[in-house]
Amino acid sequence: MIANYGYKDGSGEFYISIDTDKCTTCSEKGCLESCPGQIFEMMVDDWDDEVAAVKASERNKIKMTCAACKPTTGRPELLPCQAACKPRGITHSW
Amino acid sequence: MSENQQKEYWRWKEYNWKNPEIPDWKGGLVTAGVDVGSTSSQAVICVDGQLYAYASMRTGSDSPSSALNAINWAMEGTGLTLQDINFTVGTGYGRVNVPFANKAVTEIACHARGANFMYGPSVRTLLDMGGQDCKAIHCDDKGKVTSFLMNDKCAAGTGRGMEVFANLLAVSIEDVGDMSFNVETEPDPVSSTCVVFAKTEATGLLRAGWSKEKVLAAYCSAMASRVVSLLERNGMELDFAITGGIAKNPGVVKRIEKLLGVQALTPKYDTQIAGALGGALFAKALVEKSAKVAK
Known part of the structure; x- marks a missing residue:
């Protein structure tokens, strides 16, 4: 399942997409520790699989929290959360 | 009072x-x-x-x-x-x-x-327009979610936003949809990113001489464009259906259908x-x- 967490407001669209099918094959759960803003958590979904999610308290402010990893110049090819996610299950819309 | x-x-x-x-x-x-x-x-x-x-x-x-x-x-x-x-x-x-x-x-x-039960197994894209949030959902033929996108950051595109407009214009919430079609030409939508700004804009339009019907048409249109952008971000795949209270408002449903160029499935039961x-x-x-x- 592709879970999109985030929002759209007057300044744009800000979504983090997690391919939760990839979480079920991942043993490292690197996303949890790699994010400086600690926005990820593991949860048991409706089909009893343990998958990554963006914390409910963070979903409506990811533009601000993720800004620290998104410099206007010299942005890395992969953000820390994307690099730590070995199955490459995390994408950012902005 | x-x-x-x-x-x-x-x-x-x-x-x-x-x-x-x-x-x-x-x-x-x-x-x-x-x-x-x-x-x-x-x-x-x-x-x-x-x-x-x-x-x-x-x-x-x-x-x-x-x-x-x-x-x-x-x-x-x-x-x-x-x-x-x-x-x-x-x-x-x-x-x-x-x-x-x-x-x-x-x-x-x-x-x-x-x-999946209400509309049948052909539903692939679902729009749930709830009281305080709005969700675009993709599902398979068994009704299992394959992707979703939710917006609960603000009331724009939600039932609560429509309730605010019903109260502002002193129009029963159940009449809003039909009344919004009583306009000669479709007006431009009001602000679709914030209900508070939309309400302020609507008050100004009423003061400028717009009829209630025209203001409702502008708001229904704003709401439709708001949720269509959600659907497009998540991707559209037919068949398409709408659930939630707003699915009972033809003023929003018809405008969503027009923007998408597709017809929503007709519900067999109450969408709520x-x-x-x-x-x-x-x-x-x-x-x-x-x-x-x-x-």
Whole structure:
């Protein structure tokens, strides 16, 4: 399942997409520790699989929290959360 | 205070219903889904996976009481008690506060399952327009969610936004959709990113001489463009269906269809019960799964 967490407001669209099918094959759960803003958590979904999610308290402010990893110049090819996610299950819309 | 000020135009009708085609629940597998949303609560009772009874009412300040009131009203006249229900799934915003629920399931999964039952297995894209959020959901032919996108950052594109406009214009919430078509030319939409700004804009338009109908058309259009952008971000795949209270507003539904260039499926049941219905169907699946494991 592709879970999109985030929002759209007057300044744009800000979504983090997690391919939760990839979480079920991942043993490292690197996303949890790699994010400086600690926005990820593991949860048991409706089909009893343990998958990554963006914390409910963070979903409506990811533009601000993720800004620290998104410099206007010299942005890395992969953000820390994307690099730590070995199955490459995390994408950012902005 | 004048009579106009006292009337609450946003209030929609509460109701309960019992399926006349199922005379008795005894001997069947009775499951329930209770959807405690931010604005409304629904309880659905299924017998052997068939819709038996439901109730839809406003959510009060106390989620456990709202859940109990909804299930009691759904059971009214059926002879059922809570003890007769084999399994109950709680869903919606207040799903963890349904005291008699055996399991909590997200409203995203329940709406997809409910829509699969209501509209048939051809549904692939679902728009749930709830009281305080809006969700674009993709599902497979079994009603299992394959992707979702939710917006609950602001009230734009939600039922609450429409209630604000009904009150502002002193128009019954149930008449908003039809009234919005009584315009000669379709006006430009008002602000679609914030209900507060949209309301301010609408007040200015009324002052400038716009009719109520024209303002409603502008707001319905804004709401449609708002949710269409959500659908497009998540990707559109046919067939397309809409659930939630706003699905009963033709002013928004027709404008969404026009923007997308597709026709939404016609519902067989009340669109507001999709989440609770999905919960009751989840409950049936869970009972059957545990029975298989026990064997």
